[in-house]
Amino acid sequence: MVRLKDRYLLVNIIYTDVPPGQAKGGAVPDLLLYNQPTTSELRPQLLLKGIRSEVAALFGDCGAGAIDRSLQVKYLSPATSTFILRISRAHYRLVWAALAFMSRVPVRDGRPCVFRVVRVSGTVRKVEEEAVRRARLLVLAAKDEMAGNRGSSAADALGALLRSDSSSQARSVAVPGGQVDSEPEAESQGLSSDDG
Amino acid sequence: MLYDLNIVWSPGTPAADLERTxxxxxxxxxxVVALNHIIAGPIPTQPTPIPNPIPQLTPPHPSYPGGASTSTSSSSSTTNPSTTASTSLPPLSKSSSSSALPTTLRRATLVITDPSITNYRLPDYARAYDLLALRPTSDKSFAWACTSTSEAPALISLDLASHLGWHVHHRAAMAAVQRGVxxxxxxxxxxxxxxxVDGMRQRVNFIGNVQALIRATKGRGVVISSEARxxxxxxxxxxxVNLMAVWGLGPEKGFAALGEGARAVVVNEGVKRRGFRGVVDIVRPAEGGEEVRRGDGEGEGEGGDGGKAGKKQKQQQKQQGQKRRNEGGGGGGSQQGEVSKRQAKKMKKEGSQAKA
Structure with a gap:
């Protein structure tokens, strides 16, 4: 039995400015500035619509048709500005490229932001674990930031996490067909190719 | 280590915005990022040491002069000539800001239309800035930038969002890559x-030009940067990297273009500015330098009679493993330790024959 193979993308929405309503009194710490909550107007349908239209703008009807059936929002958390997408494995790069080209939250008068793909995986379980891990680290780092001790361990851990993510992603992205990798981070790649 | 060698800077950029970026x-x-000062139009002939208006926000990169030592004095040794640099520094405490900021380099991009009038100013610009990039706007200037500049620029940065109007040929591109561009x-x-409509055309042009460039260079010698405003x-x-993978540059090459490729440019340019003609460089002074200097002083003072002093000096030198046999050898030429290579070989041979 042939299975449909998917990729799951864990995406963060990063903001770079304070929301327009708030006063610019005190300086916001960088950590909290980048990880602001998204407006609750952002529904999964709106997100899908935004991504679809961006794919259509970049890749035309051909690309939009390719991802039309398989694109799905598995999880959307406006509080942590995180969402998980599911796309077929053959076309996940199209969606990823479209995310790189989106510069606003896809709602009416959306704020400018950057969509950052932090994890690509073959199974939804690994992506969920990663999302939970990141959220926990973020909370710890934010607590430290509020406590006022800069350069403390949790903030360093988060920095190290972001760094190692980009490098481990390098490795897992570099494996196009999902070959088994010895790295534990790239386990998901192996999982997806096991039962093919 | 990932590099972004192009963040647009102009004299009007507010310091707060720059810091945020x-x-x-x-x-x-x-x-490591590079602040990019784009210099368009005819190049002035007048100010002889070209001033560098870009502020040095962080200590210089380790491969540049003044960047090797991490002490605070290093930044003062490579001050730029302009006086505005120090005032435009953000009023943050030094320790917190330097850890949050990436290492910044200062880069100039010269927009070149007519190659004949710019060539003689290139070394001056290369001296004033950390990185020098050329942006040719015509077929002729592109060929000139690729193959016949007096010294190879670090980067060729084409305006890929516009219609180029000429083809990037494989031979010219690879000749440039061979030169180190x-x-x-x-x-x-x-x-x-x-x-x-213009915006749409820009994106179309960009994608087309990127693919032409990747095809011409076969993905070698490409550096990816942002040119973020x-x-x-x-x-x-x-x-x-994913974007580039969609457009035809493989993910491995893409990551190399962000990491190793860009690092090669930075280190190369740093060595060019630090060492003598980019070839000879002082890595670090040898250990025990004080003692050697003292020994040399003795040799100079008593080199004439070359008695005990000469011997002592020789022993000292041998201890430090230095090959300076001829220096004090005027007096005590015939010593036990002095065996020529041929002699040693001969003795070794005899010894082995005797054993057999």
Missing amino acids: LKFAKNLGYD RFEICYSQALTPQGG GVLGLRAPADV
Whole structure:
């Protein structure tokens, strides 16, 4: 039995400015500035619509048709500005490229932001674990930031996490067909190719 | 280590905006960025040491002069001639700001239309800035930048969002890569188009030009940078690599273009500015330098009679493993230790024969 193979993308929405309503009194710490909550107007349908239209703008009807059936929002958390997408494995790069080209939250008068793909995986379980891990680290780092001790361990851990993510992603992205990798981070790649 | 060798800077850029952009770059994972000053139009002949208006926000990169030592005095040794630099520094405490900011380099991009009038100023610009890039706008100037500049620029940065009007040929491109020139792809040119029909054309042009460049160089000698005009022009490294993968540059080559390729440019340029003609360089002074100097002084003072002093000096030198046999050898030429290579070989041979 042939299975449909998917990729799951864990995406963060990063903001770079304070929301327009708030006063610019005190300086916001960088950590909290980048990880602001998204407006609750952002529904999964709106997100899908935004991504679809961006794919259509970049890749035309051909690309939009390719991802039309398989694109799905598995999880959307406006509080942590995180969402998980599911796309077929053959076309996940199209969606990823479209995310790189989106510069606003896809709602009416959306704020400018950057969509950052932090994890690509073959199974939804690994992506969920990663999302939970990141959220926990973020909370710890934010607590430290509020406590006022800069350069403390949790903030360093988060920095190290972001760094190692980009490098481990390098490795897992570099494996196009999902070959088994010895790295534990790239386990998901192996999982997806096991039962093919 | 990831590099972003192009963040647009102009004298009108507010320091707060610049700082935000740099911090965001650091947050996304870029460790070294270059502030880019684009110089268009005819190049002035007048100011002889060309002033560098870009502020030096962080201590220089380790491979540049003054960057090797991490002490605070290093930044003062490579001050730029302009006086505005120190005033435009953000009024943050030094320790906190330097850890949040990536290492910044100062780069100039010269827009070149007529190659004949710019060539003689290139070394001056190369001296004033940390990196020198050329942006040729015509077929002729492109060929000139690729093959016949007096000294190879670090980067060739084409304006990929415009219609180039000529073909990038494989032979010219690879000749440039052989000289050590790298081609730069600035993804932000495609990300932030002006709206309307023009904006659409920009993106189309960009994609077409990127693919032409990748085809001409076969993915070798390509460096990816942002040319971000603000915070929102930056993207995370993995996203950029994916974009390039969609457009035909493989993910491995894409990551190399962000990491090793860009690092090669930076280190190369640093060595060019630090060492003598980019070839001879002082890595670090030898250990025990004080003692050697004292020994040399003795040799100079008593070199004439060459008695005990000469012997002592020789022993000292031998201890330090230095080959300076001829220096004090006037007096005590015939010593036990002095065996010529031929003699030693002979003795060794005899010894082995005797054993057999």
